Amino acid sequence: MSGELDEAVRALLEHSLRAWRVHGKIRREADGTWLIAAANKRVRVARAPPGLPFRWTVADAERSRTR
Amino acid sequence: MIPVAVLTGFLGSGKTTLLRRLLRHPDFARTAVIINEFGEVGLDHDLVEASEESLVELQTGCLCCAVRGDLALTLEDLLRRRDAGTVTPFERVAIETSGLADPAPILHTLMSDAGLARRLALAGVVATVDAVNGRATLERYPQSVKQVALADRLILTKTDLAHGQYADLAARLAALNPTAQREQASFGEVDPARLFDTGHPASLRARDLSAWLGLDAHDDAAAAGHHAGISCFAILRHEPFKAVALTLLLEALAEHCGADLLRLKGIVNIAENPDRPAVIHGVQHVFHPPVWLDRWPSRDRRSRLVCIGRDIQQAWIEALIHAIEAEVAEVVAIGA
Numbered sequence: 001m002s003g004e005l006d007e008a009v010r011a012l013l014e015h016s017l018r019a020w021r022v023h024g025k026i027r028r029e030a031d032g033t034w035l036i037a038a039a040n041k042r043v044r045v046a047r048a049p050p051g052l053p054f055r056w057t058v059a060d061a062e063r064s065r066t067r
Numbered sequence: 068m069i070p071v072a073v074l075t076g077f078l079g080s081g082k083t084t085l086l087r088r089l090l091r092h093p094d095f096a097r098t099a100v101i102i103n104e105f106g107e108v109g110l111d112h113d114l115v116e117a118s119e120e121s122l123v124e125l126q127t128g129c130l131c132c133a134v135r136g137d138l139a140l141t142l143e144d145l146l147r148r149r150d151a152g153t154v155t156p157f158e159r160v161a162i163e164t165s166g167l168a169d170p171a172p173i174l175h176t177l178m179s180d181a182g183l184a185r186r187l188a189l190a191g192v193v194a195t196v197d198a199v200n201g202r203a204t205l206e207r208y209p210q211s212v213k214q215v216a217l218a219d220r221l222i223l224t225k226t227d228l229a230h231g232q233y234a235d236l237a238a239r240l241a242a243l244n245p246t247a248q249r250e251q252a253s254f255g256e257v258d259p260a261r262l263f264d265t266g267h268p269a270s271l272r273a274r275d276l277s278a279w280l281g282l283d284a285h286d287d288a289a290a291a292g293h294h295a296g297i298s299c300f301a302i303l304r305h306e307p308f309k310a311v312a313l314t315l316l317l318e319a320l321a322e323h324c325g326a327d328l329l330r331l332k333g334i335v336n337i338a339e340n341p342d343r344p345a346v347i348h349g350v351q352h353v354f355h356p357p358v359w360l361d362r363w364p365s366r367d368r369r370s371r372l373v374c375i376g377r378d379i380q381q382a383w384i385e386a387l388i389h390a391i392e393a394e395v396a397e398v399v400a401i402g403a
Contacts, residue, residue, distance in 0.1 A: 004393045004396070005390070005393040005394060005396075005397050007393075008386070008389045008390040008392075008393040008394075009390055009393075011386045011389065011390070012383075012386040012387055012389070012390040014386075015380070015382050015383040015386040015387075016383060016386075018380065018382070018383070019378075019379070019380045019382075019383040055394075055398075
């Protein structure tokens with residue numbers, strides 16, 4: 001992930017929590033996954049593995065979504 | 068394209084009084100007016116030229132049509148009759164909403180019904196506001212707030228009864244919808260042209276386009292306001308948008324903001340077509356196809372997006388734009 005995209009994703013996640021008035025924390029893990037801990041949930045935003053027809057996955061404990 | 072004005076306003080705001088006067092006005096000829104019930108408008112017998120169950124032709128040259136269940140079907144039927152020559156060849160349409168109505172579904176019908184969108188163009192939303200009771204109405208009734216927030220033009224009625232005591236109301240209207248043009252009407256008197264000259268983007272002149280966007284063409288400052296959870300702000304950008312980035316942005320806004328995105332309108336510099344700006348217009352989750360202008364209305368080629376929404380933050384939209392553009396740039400770089 002490019003540095004600019006890295007920063008843009010972090011900023012968007014932070015602004016999203018503020019916009020939705022949800023207290024939470026955002027952390028980037030060693031493998032590049034974004035972990036958002038908020039409102040008693042833990043959501044992981046990650047790059048999809050190569051070769052798949054989508055670029056991102058969003059997962060919480062029960063379900064995942066792709067983009 | 069036949070322009071369509073939507074006339075809205077809360078109960079008792081003077082909407083029907085205004086409409087009743089317009090129906091008698093010679094300059095309102097060749098207008099098809101769609102109302103909920105004939106009884107509400109109170110058409111005088113001396114005004115009626117011909118009538119049937121749901122359609123009345125007036126001596127002034129107006130057509131008055133009562134909605135029969137579905138607005139889209141009513142409009143289609145009206146257009147069919149016009150094409151067949153069985154009604155006055157009206158040149159514009161005015162749709163009166165009920166006093167408690169949310170105008171958004173009407174706008175969605177006009178914007179998203181393919182058959183109607185080929186023949187009809189939204190000319191704007193005009194909302195009446197009672198100068199005497201409007202302030203209290205805005206406090207108590209969310210429907211009235213939405214009617215004002217969606218309007219292109221606000222007509223302050225009963226100003227003769229308010230005795231000049233409506234500065235507070237005017238300030239609230241400005242905070243709720245700083246982009247709407249505002250004027251006053253006493254005893255329901257208004258120039259019929261004012262219903263239709265809020266502007267369809269493709270026909271807007273430079274001055275009107277700036278007014279439609281709520282921005283002064285000579286001033287970088289964007290109109291902004293906040294009232295009752297509704298905020299209005301403008302995003303100005305020097306950098307052109309890549310077409311795919313704009314598409315992704317509008318999709319993201321529609322998906323994540325939905326009904327809270329009351330209105331989004333703007334003029335956008337598209338990187339792939341910098342000499343022809345795109346005018347965009349959305350109501351909640353429905354976006355009108357972009358209108359491409361032949362040229363920029365002025366030397367200012369910045370993109371300007373005006374957003375009126377509930378609990379939508381400008382910083383969030385700007386962060387979203389930045390993230391989408393970074394994503395698009397990475398995809399382009401990979402593909403290069």
